[in-house]
Amino acid sequence: MTSKNKNDHIEPEKENSSENEAVTSTPDNETQQERHDAEVEAVQSEPKPEAQSAPEFEEKKGKRGIVLGTVAIILSLFFGGGLTYQMQQQNAEYQAKINALQAQLSQTQSSVQQDLTATKKAAIAKATEITHRAETVLEQQQKSIESLQLAIADVKGRRPNDWLLAEADYLVKLAGRKLFLEHDAVSATKLMESADQRIAALNDPSLVPLRKAMANDITKLKTIPLIDREGLVLRLTALQQQVDSLPLANALLPEAEQVEERKVSEDIYDWQDNLMTSLKDFSANFITFRTRDGNVIPLLSPQQHFYLKENIKAKLETAIKAVYVEQQDIYSTALTTADKWSSAFFNQDANNVIEFNKALEMLSKQQVQVDYPVKLQTQQQLSDVIRDRLRREVTTLITEEK
Numbered sequence: 001m002t003s004k005n006k007n008d009h010i011e012p013e014k015e016n017s018s019e020n021e022a023v024t025s026t027p028d029n030e031t032q033q034e035r036h037d038a039e040v041e042a043v044q045s046e047p048k049p050e051a052q053s054a055p056e057f058e059e060k061k062g063k064r065g066i067v068l069g070t071v072a073i074i075l076s077l078f079f080g081g082g083l084t085y086q087m088q089q090q091n092a093e094y095q096a097k098i099n100a101l102q103a104q105l106s107q108t109q110s111s112v113q114q115d116l117t118a119t120k121k122a123a124i125a126k127a128t129e130i131t132h133r134a135e136t137v138l139e140q141q142q143k144s145i146e147s148l149q150l151a152i153a154d155v156k157g158r159r160p161n162d163w164l165l166a167e168a169d170y171l172v173k174l175a176g177r178k179l180f181l182e183h184d185a186v187s188a189t190k191l192m193e194s195a196d197q198r199i200a201a202l203n204d205p206s207l208v209p210l211r212k213a214m215a216n217d218i219t220k221l222k223t224i225p226l227i228d229r230e231g232l233v234l235r236l237t238a239l240q241q242q243v244d245s246l247p248l249a250n251a252l253l254p255e256a257e258q259v260e261e262r263k264v265s266e267d268i269y270d271w272q273d274n275l276m277t278s279l280k281d282f283s284a285n286f287i288t289f290r291t292r293d294g295n296v297i298p299l300l301s302p303q304q305h306f307y308l309k310e311n312i313k314a315k316l317e318t319a320i321k322a323v324y325v326e327q328q329d330i331y332s333t334a335l336t337t338a339d340k341w342s343s344a345f346f347n348q349d350a351n352n353v354i355e356f357n358k359a360l361e362m363l364s365k366q367q368v369q370v371d372y373p374v375k376l377q378t379q380q381q382l383s384d385v386i387r388d389r390l391r392r393e394v395t396t397l398i399t400e401e402k
Contacts, residue, residue, distance in 0.1 A: 162389075164198045169386060171195035172214075172379050179372060183326070185224040192218045192378070210385060213377040220373050227368060232323050239359055240316040243309050246356060247347040308345055312338050319363075328369035335364035 175191035178184045196214045199207055315338040322331035339360040346353045 164202055165382075165386060165389075168195040168198040169382050171198065172376065172382055176376050176379055179221070179376070183370070183372065185221055185370075185372070186226065189218060189221040192221060192376075195378070207385065210378065210381050213381050217373075217376045217378050224372065225367065225370055227370060229323050229368070232363065232366060232368070233320050235359070235363060236316050236320050236323075239356065239363075240313050240320075242352070242356060243312050243316075246309075246342070246353050247350045248305055249345060249347045308341065312341055315341075323368050326369045328367065331366075331368050332364050335360050339364065 171191045172195045175188040175195070178191065179188040192214060196211060196218065199211055199214065315334045319331050319334040319338075322328075322334065339357060342353065342357050342360065346356075348354070348357075
């Protein structure tokens with residue numbers, strides 16, 4: 001009984017100790033093993049029961065060791081699995097934090113790179129703008145300096161006879177405008193001769209090539225045929241005003257047959273024929289009969305007469321405009337057409353119609369178009385001479401300032 005009570009007393013304690021071990025299990029297997037050994041030693045250190053209860057105690061002790069070992073293994077497995085799961089959870093959290101930090105770092109780097117690029121572009125644009133401003137200011141200053149140098153050279157290096165050269169240049173340019181814009185060859189020739197007189201007054205041997213070119217231009221201008229445009233226009237205007245007074249042609253009749261004139265013979269046996277001939281001659285003084293074969297062309301209506309005269313006036317007006325613009329084809333065609341209409345519809349027996357047609361034919365052969373020179377050689381050479389002299393004076397002035 002004593003041993004049984006003792007065993008009963010021991011078993012609850014062991015059960016309590018096993019529950020305590022289950023509750024207070026540590027995460028380390030070695031710690032569990034140490035506790036188990038300590039319990040075994042405590043059990044062994046207790047007073048041994050009587051000899052008759054030794055087998056039961058040994059049997060219960062073996063079962064308890066198996067149970068404790070199984071519990072320890074199970075607890076170790078649970079603890080190892082929990083520890084592994086907890087470590088995996090921590091690793092996942094750590095990995096998520098690392099990914100978030102990497103993404104934030106990449107975003108920060110991208111933002112910093114964009115800010116750096118924008119700042120770099122702004123700095124380059126600002127530097128470019130400042131450079132352009134500086135270049136513009138320098139260019140303006142350089143132009144101002146060159147203008148001042150030219151002005152100083154013009155004042156300082158001017159020769160007493162340079163005004164003659166400038167006047168000749170002006171006259172040559174004016175001659176070019178008169179020739180190419182107004183087609184006034186006479187005025188252009190006079191202006192070129194005046195410019196040649198200015199160049200001759202300089203008495204400069206270096207200007208001989210210039211005078212040679214000027215002589216060539218004057219010769220070409222004198223070979224241009226002169227056209228009296230004002231005279232042509234006045235004559236065409238006079239013809240235009242004469243159209244209303246021109247008589248129109250009557251109905252066009254076919255020509256009458258030729259009647260042989262019979263004479264009285266001296267033979268007395270022809271007294272009957274002579275009598276008939278005398279009677280016909282006497283009656284011819286009162287009534288004349290003529291036979292015409294062919295179609296009669298009817299007269300124009302009054303409205304058609306008006307249109308005819310207005311069309312002829314329009315053709316003469318076209319010829320007047322062609323004189324001013326120097327269009328030979330239009331001029332000749334207009335006058336030729338007017339001449340045809342006049343010959344077809346006006347009375348060709350009237351003296352004024354005859355003179356009108358002669359005037360149209362003569363004017364249609366007049367030349368109104370002239371081939372002018374493409375350019376004047378003197379103008380470019382004179383400009384080169386003035387520029388070379390001015391450049392030489394400016395170079396001398398700059399050398400003296402240095």
